Amino acid sequence: MATDMLKPELPEEEAALLEVRNLKKYFPIKTGFGKKVVLKAVDDVSFAIKKGETLGIVGESGCGKTTLGRAILRLEEPTGGDVLFNGESILNKKMGEYRKKMQIVFQDPYASLDPRKTVADTIGEAMDIHKLYANKAERQEKILELMKLVGLNRDFYNRFPHEFSGGQRQRIGIARALSVNPDFIVCDEPVSALDVSIQAQIINMLEELQETEKLTYLFIAHNLAVVKHISDRVGVMYLGHLVELTTSNELYQHPAHPYTEMLLSAIPVADPDLSAAKERIILEGDIPSPMYPPSGCPFRTRCPRATEKCKESMPLLKEIAPGHFAACHNI
Ligand SMILES: Nc1ncnc2c1ncn2[C@@H]1O[C@H](COP(=O)(O)OP(=O)(O)OP(=O)(O)O)[C@@H](O)[C@H]1O
Ligand code: SF4
Ligand SMILES: [Mg+2]
Numbered sequence: 001m002a003t004d005m006l007k008p009e010l011p012e013e014e015a016a017l018l019e020v021r022n023l024k025k026y027f028p029i030k031t032g033f034g035k036k037v038v039l040k041a042v043d044d045v046s047f048a049i050k051k052g053e054t055l056g057i058v059g060e061s062g063c064g065k066t067t068l069g070r071a072i073l074r075l076e077e078p079t080g081g082d083v084l085f086n087g088e089s090i091l092n093k094k095m096g097e098y099r100k101k102m103q104i105v106f107q108d109p110y111a112s113l114d115p116r117k118t119v120a121d122t123i124g125e126a127m128d129i130h131k132l133y134a135n136k137a138e139r140q141e142k143i144l145e146l147m148k149l150v151g152l153n154r155d156f157y158n159r160f161p162h163e164f165s166g167g168q169r170q171r172i173g174i175a176r177a178l179s180v181n182p183d184f185i186v187c188d189e190p191v192s193a194l195d196v197s198i199q200a201q202i203i204n205m206l207e208e209l210q211e212t213e214k215l216t217y218l219f220i221a222h223n224l225a226v227v228k229h230i231s232d233r234v235g236v237m238y239l240g241h242l243v244e245l246t247t248s249n250e251l252y253q254h255p256a257h258p259y260t261e262m263l264l265s266a267i268p269v270a271d272p273d274l275s276a277a278k279e280r281i282i283l284e285g286d287i288p289s290p291m292y293p294p295s296g297c298p299f300r301t302r303c304p305r306a307t308e309k310c311k312e313s314m315p316l317l318k319e320i321a322p323g324h325f326a327a328c329h330n331i
Contacts, residue, residue: 016048016084017216018072018184023081025064025071029291037291041067043240044081046317049184054210054217056231056248058224058263060287064240065220066107069186072218073102085184100130103177107189107220109169113161120157123147123175130180146175150205167198174206178213187219191226203230224263228252236260239290239298242317246324256326258303297329305330 025042042064049055057065070076072083074095083090090098106112113122123143126132133139144154150171161169170190177185187206191199207230209215221227227234227248234251236244236259244257255261285302288294294301300310309329317327 014050015087017051017053017086018218019048019082019084019087020072021046021082021084023068023071023083024079025067025076026079031291039291040240040293041290042071042078045237045240045242046081047235047242047245049216049218051183051216052210052214053233054219054231056227056234057218057220057237058222058227058234059237060263061222062287062290063237064290065237066188068237069104069188069218069220073104073186074098075104100126100180101182102184102186103180103182104186104188105170105173105177105190108193109166109173110193112173113169115161118158118160119147119152119172122161122172123179126176126180132180142179143175146179149178149209150175165198166194167202170194170202171205174202174209178209181213182215184216184218187217189220189222192222199226206230224252236263239288239293241298241327243299243328244326245317246321246326250321250324254321254324256320256324256331257299257328258305259299260326262302297327 023045027039029037029039071078191202231248244260297310300306315327315329317325
């Protein structure tokens, strides 16, 4: 396959819905004795997501996945770079319309729902803000439709989040995201707080909704099996950097970056006795503090292939095969 076959003049359905260019999110951190350090949670990340596509993002805890998702939606204001939605930069603009087009489903369905709001008011909140109904009857009808769409019994309408299980709460969170009829949803580990038995139901529902509601997803997960299943392409993050990006099949069959190899060798075996929290991947070697990253390649302190050059300069993401990108000096 020639590279240029993938390039210009993409048909409408192939066009990028979302483009992230050199995105950065830095947090100033005060350490002891009045010193300040910059924590580069997301550093120079670039990719595009096509309409209808699911791009998975994986990496260990603290590598910047949530910050990436939040910076794209400007829930955290990016420090640098650009985010384009339908070809237009959304930075330095009023988010009004984009708040409808771009939504998020949060990792923790316990913390992300207001305990004082009923199911109806949780789902209806964004519709209220954006005035998406003509009268109360229409509001109720729309909320009930959304509840049906995500498999929630209509009797739950006036009930409160604490009455529900994690899976049902996540359905409420998904209905809330869908309420404004978005095109793009950041799914930030939407099932990792749920029982393994419930995870598949929610994943299947998200897949069905993608078809029926014509959605594009950025799907963040630590469970590689889940990402593989749901994603068309997968990006691997390490210490704020995107270190590999390719199709889901290619990543699992021909991982190129030493970190991806390490992640894949650590796929957790499905064990119904393990709680979701225990399922997190545990890898050899400590992740360096993002406040004090190593010189050169961020992965060099744990990399079995590291050489002198890896200390000296940061490897840039390069295309190593058509559509397959990796950031490593030794590939
Ligand atoms: N508001 C903030 N202020 C300071 N540092 C932050 C803030 N938010 C995130 N960080 C730091 O940025 C880095 C990336 O965090 P982030 O939550 O994006 O990682 P993650 O990949 O989503 O991790 P997890 O898998 O645990 O959810 C971490 O070192 C984190 O401590
Ligand atoms: S650049 Fe060097 S340290 Fe970094 S992943 Fe490649 S071989 Fe390992
Ligand atoms: Mg996170």
